[in-house]
Amino acid sequence: MKAYIQTDKNGEFYNVNAFVAYEGFKNFGFETQKFIDVDEILDKTPEYIIVGGIGNVRKRLQNLNIIRKNKEIDYPEELKPFIKRKIWSSSINEVFNKKEWNIFIKPQTETKLFVGKVIKNEMDFLGLIYEEKDTEIWCSELVNFKTEWRCFIRYKEILDIRRYKGDWDTKIDIKTVLSAVDSFISQPNSYALDFGVNERGEMFLVEVNDGHSLGTYGLSSANYAKFLSARWSELTQTEDYLNF
Template structure:
């Protein structure tokens, strides 16, 4: 079993997530292989996991001739009741022309195209408008989240929950998280449910994130390796050697 982990040209792991993955897979006896450019990997065995940025992970899947649907799982239909706010599909040009201000937008397909941002006026479109093509986006009503958590879900069970924003003494409703998991019928083998709480104490589902290349947010190295392995094996239709 091998784990290919992305590094800088210097040989240092490209970020803390890569290092934590290294620690985790090493614990479980994986042979660790470093890489800088995913296209340089000649190994064609889909069982061997890759750890890196979202672009590299998806390019590796392409290189293995594995088809992954392009659309993200940000807002699953089954979880709409947990969103508690209006979310709709649009394009950059449509929002700009309609002057729909005071909303949050993020790319629907090209997740690395730009970071999700709040649109308050025309100036917020700088760098977003492309005259050659229009960009498909998600739009959301604004919610002032005071605290946010990432819930790591693996095989329909909560693996860990990590607060990444806000007050340390705010509590998340675990039963609500479990309810969301049970309602998410088409869930992948590993993914994250991000929840936030507003100034009135109401809890919202912020978004859902695919599990193939998420940040650690403080999760243990062993759990992180198990989390990544679950999703990679599902995408490649291979055995998950860490399914225990």
């Protein structure tokens, strides 16, 4: 088996995620090969895993003529009871024209277009409005999260949970995470549930993220390789050699 790992123009791993993946796949006996742009890869073997930025991973799927849903997972219908706040679909222009301030927005389809952000006034739209097209976005009521965690889920089981924001001594309710996993009927083979706790100790589902290009957040190299392999094999309908 082989794993292609993205690097920068100097041949260095493009970030820590690429290095951790390299260590994981190498230790599992995979052949590893570096690349800068996925279009360099002429081999069309779908089971060969791609580790890189979301743009390169999705371009590889396109190059393999593999169709994936355009929209992100974000807020699955089955998990609405865990969201506990108003979430609605809109567009950049609509929010700007209606002056819907004090909300959180993020892209619906073009994940790399901008990082999710809080909108408080007109100035927060700088760099977001384009004359050529409007941008579909998700809008959310604001919640002041004291602490946030990323829960890595693989084959319907918790692989690991990593705190990525807030107080280290806040506790996460594992029963809530397990309940969300059990409720997510349409879940992919690997993904992440991001949960947050507010000042009153209430737990909210922040969002759901697809598993094909997620960062490690401190995940071990072995678990990271298993996590990526589970989703890639599902997307390409090939065997997951790390399914153990």
